[in-house]
Amino acid sequence: MTASPATAEVRRLLTPPERYQFGASVRPLLVPGHDPCGHFRDDELWLALRTPEGPATLHLARSGGELLATGHGPGAAWVAERADAIAGLRDDLTAFAELAAGHPVVARLARTFAGVRMPATGQVFPRLLRAILEQKVTGKEAHRSYREICRRFGEPAPGPAGLVLPPDPDAVAATPYWEFHPFGVEQRRTQTLVRAAQVAARLERCAGSAEAVRRMTALPGIGPWTAAEVVRVAYGDADAVSVGDFHIPNTVAYALAGEPRGTDERMLTLLAPFPGHRGRVCDLLAMGGLTAPKYGPRMPVRSFARF
Incomplete structure (x- = not known):
C-alpha cells in the first residue's frame, strides 16, 4: 500500500482470482440507472463512503490482470485497506462447489x-x-x-468523480417525516428510516452479520427481508435469504423444483441443501435470468409525493 499525503490518496494493488468478473461482482453496490454515490463505467468503479476515519471515495480499476485500488480523502487509508472486501475478493467459495454439485441447475449456474x-x-x-x-x-x-x-442530504465526496457522500445518519434522524414526502416516502417508511438513523452508530459497530440482524430486526419496521438485504452487502453474508420477498420464493420453487409458485417455507426447504450459501444460490438464479411464470397484473408505479 502506498500513500500520497499531498493529494490524500492511498493506493493498493489487488490480485483477483482466476475468471474474476469485476463488473458483476461490484454492480450490486450501486442503485440501477444512476447512483449519486457511485458509478461503474469502462471497467472502473467509483464509490463514495463515510468511513470511521472520515469521508472517502474508492476507485477500483483494472490494471493488467490485477485491480488498482485508490482511496481519496480523509478516509483514504480505510477504503484502501477494505478495497479487497469491497471488490468481493474476501468472499470464500471453498465449500460451495461441492454443495452446488447436488443440483444440476445450481451446478450449471455456479460454473x-x-x-x-x-x-x-x-x-x-x-x-x-x-x-x-x-x-x-x-x-x-x-x-x-x-x-x-x-x-437532498448529499455532501461532495472527495476525489475527481463528482459523487456525493451517502446521507449522514445524524442529518436524517434530525429531519421531520413530512420533509421526506416530496421524495415519495410515506410516514411509515420514513419513521423506520429515522429510527434506524438514530442508532446507526451502534449498527456500524456490530461484530458481524448475526449481531447486525438481531439489532436491526429489534427496530420496529425492520424485518428479516430488510436485514438480509443489508447483511449480504455490508458483510458479504452468502447465507442471507430475503424471507418475505414477493418474487424470490416463486423463483426458487420454479428453478429448483419446477413449481410455479412457492412460499417462504418451501423456499427455505429447497435451499436447505446449501447451508452457508443460501443467499448465493438466490443470487445465482437471478443472474441466470431464471424466473417463475408470471400471472396477473404488474404492481403499478406510484408517487407518494402526489398523495
Missing part, C-alpha cells in the same frame, strides 16, 4: 458465474437506507426516492 464474488462494504446504514426505501414498493419507486434523498 457460469464462477468469477462473481460477493462484496462486503463494512457499511451498514447506506444499504439499510436503500433497503427501507425498497419495502413494499417497486424498485423504480424506491430508487427514485433514494436518488432524491441522496441529493
Whole structure:
C-alpha cells in the first residue's frame, strides 16, 4: 500500500482470482440507472463512503490482470485497506462447489458465474437506507426516492468523480417525516428510516452479520427481508435469504423444483441443501435470468409525493 499525503490518496494493488468478473461482482453496490454515490463505467468503479476515519471515495480499476485500488480523502487509508472486501475478493467459495454439485441447475449456474464474488462494504446504514426505501414498493419507486434523498442530504465526496457522500445518519434522524414526502416516502417508511438513523452508530459497530440482524430486526419496521438485504452487502453474508420477498420464493420453487409458485417455507426447504450459501444460490438464479411464470397484473408505479 502506498500513500500520497499531498493529494490524500492511498493506493493498493489487488490480485483477483482466476475468471474474476469485476463488473458483476461490484454492480450490486450501486442503485440501477444512476447512483449519486457511485458509478461503474469502462471497467472502473467509483464509490463514495463515510468511513470511521472520515469521508472517502474508492476507485477500483483494472490494471493488467490485477485491480488498482485508490482511496481519496480523509478516509483514504480505510477504503484502501477494505478495497479487497469491497471488490468481493474476501468472499470464500471453498465449500460451495461441492454443495452446488447436488443440483444440476445450481451446478450449471455456479460454473457460469464462477468469477462473481460477493462484496462486503463494512457499511451498514447506506444499504439499510436503500433497503427501507425498497419495502413494499417497486424498485423504480424506491430508487427514485433514494436518488432524491441522496441529493437532498448529499455532501461532495472527495476525489475527481463528482459523487456525493451517502446521507449522514445524524442529518436524517434530525429531519421531520413530512420533509421526506416530496421524495415519495410515506410516514411509515420514513419513521423506520429515522429510527434506524438514530442508532446507526451502534449498527456500524456490530461484530458481524448475526449481531447486525438481531439489532436491526429489534427496530420496529425492520424485518428479516430488510436485514438480509443489508447483511449480504455490508458483510458479504452468502447465507442471507430475503424471507418475505414477493418474487424470490416463486423463483426458487420454479428453478429448483419446477413449481410455479412457492412460499417462504418451501423456499427455505429447497435451499436447505446449501447451508452457508443460501443467499448465493438466490443470487445465482437471478443472474441466470431464471424466473417463475408470471400471472396477473404488474404492481403499478406510484408517487407518494402526489398523495
